[in-house]
Amino acid sequence: xKPYYSDDSVTLHHGDALDVLRAMASGSVNCVxxxxxxxxxxxxxxxxxxxxxxxxxxxxxxxRDVFSEVRRVLADDGTLWLNIGDSYASTGGTxxxxxxAVVAQTRRQDTGRTRLASTLPPKNLLGIPWRVAFALQDDxxxxxxxxVWHKTNAMPESVTDRLSSRSEELFLFAKxxxxxxxxxxxxxxxxTADRPATLKTRGGSEWSAKAVKPGSTQQRxxxxxxxxxxxxxxxxxxVWLIPTAPFSGAHFAVMSPGLARRCIAAGGRPxxxxxxxxxxxxxxxxxxxxxxxxxxxxxxxxxxxxxxxxTRLAQGVLMFGDAA
Ligand SMILES: C[S@@+](CC[C@H](N)C(=O)[O-])C[C@H]1O[C@@H](n2cnc3c(N)ncnc32)[C@H](O)[C@@H]1O
Numbered sequence: 001x002k003p004y005y006s007d008d009s010v011t012l013h014h015g016d017a018l019d020v021l022r023a024m025a026s027g028s029v030n031c032v033x034x035x036x037x038x039x040x041x042x043x044x045x046x047x048x049x050x051x052x053x054x055x056x057x058x059x060x061x062x063x064r065d066v067f068s069e070v071r072r073v074l075a076d077d078g079t080l081w082l083n084i085g086d087s088y089a090s091t092g093g094t095x096x097x098x099x100x101a102v103v104a105q106t107r108r109q110d111t112g113r114t115r116l117a118s119t120l121p122p123k124n125l126l127g128i129p130w131r132v133a134f135a136l137q138d139d140x141x142x143x144x145x146x147x148v149w150h151k152t153n154a155m156p157e158s159v160t161d162r163l164s165s166r167s168e169e170l171f172l173f174a175k176x177x178x179x180x181x182x183x184x185x186x187x188x189x190x191x192t193a194d195r196p197a198t199l200k201t202r203g204g205s206e207w208s209a210k211a212v213k214p215g216s217t218q219q220r221x222x223x224x225x226x227x228x229x230x231x232x233x234x235x236x237x238x239v240w241l242i243p244t245a246p247f248s249g250a251h252f253a254v255m256s257p258g259l260a261r262r263c264i265a266a267g268g269r270p271x272x273x274x275x276x277x278x279x280x281x282x283x284x285x286x287x288x289x290x291x292x293x294x295x296x297x298x299x300x301x302x303x304x305x306x307x308x309x310x311t312r313l314a315q316g317v318l319m320f321g322d323a324a
Pocket of ligand 1: 017018034044048090164191253282
């Protein structure tokens with residue numbers, strides 16, 4: 001399989017995710033971080049795109065097929081971090097869909113109302129993330145976490161008969177019961193009512209977990225704060241407060257670099273390979289390179305891959321090797 005682009009830190013494949021994955025060697029990547037096209041939300045203007053399946057069930061089956069191949073391509077100790085948003089059932093019809101169009105009602109928000117057919121009455125939240133998660137579990141994946149991504153700068157919605165949506169699901173799946181996971185790389189400062197969010201190093205200088213590079217060799221003593229907290233900080237938990245970060249070059253919702261950073265820091269082996277089968281503007285690739293991981297990206301749109309090479313990957317490649 002001839003890549004669309006390849007250098008020491010990045011390999012990009014242009015094509016259908018399932019087709020490209022089928023041509024990849026088994027166990028050839030260490031970690032997968034991705035956000036697939038959400039159901040019924042956008043038209044990327046490419047024949048063969050995912051997300052516009054006739055029914056939620058067809059979409060779920062498509063995702064099951066893709067992530068079954070992802071599982072084969074992933075090393076036995078690898079993890080999959082899957083960010084996926086939900087959609088609402090609407091009255092049907094695809095009149096709002098056209099090249100580069102965003103399905104009406106969803107332009108102002110990431111979690112939207114689908115205009116595609118559904119067996120559920122209009123206004124129903126389809127529960128797509130969990131339908132996909134259950135399908136992947138049935139397929140053999142081990143679901144380790146449902147992480148709530150709380151978008152701290154979520155756009156307001158004009159709805160008046162329900163609550164506005166400010167969160168999305170991020171699922172952590174493992175291929176096997178034992179897997180690579182670097183919790184220390186993503187710990188955050190311990191916080192108690194009577195204590196600020198700072199900790200002491202063995203030498204006594206104060207530090208903040210946010211300032212520590214993943215994989216740093218700086219020595220710290222567990223419990224060194226004298227309060228029984230882990231000296232590297234606390235487990236960040238399964239609710240992540242991270243803002244969205246619009247990217248002016250892309251006409252679709254890009255992954256938040258902060259979200260990708262946590263996934264890759266914890267799930268990607270230093271020097272290993274991170275795969276995103278729906279790479280888009282390659283946010284995951286940029287972060288992977290910044291953290292010293294190699295990147296393999298797949299996308300159906302050459303336009304987005306070109307954009308990534310001009311922007312996000314141009315920055316990322318420069319920083320490759322800077323971070324531990
Ligand atoms: C939600 S976007 C990913 C955004 C990306 N995480 C970023 O930060 O830019 C989904 C991507 O899936 C791509 N896509 C849609 N159908 C596809 C398919 N059949 N195979 C591969 N990529 C596809 C779209 O072109 C789009 O770039």
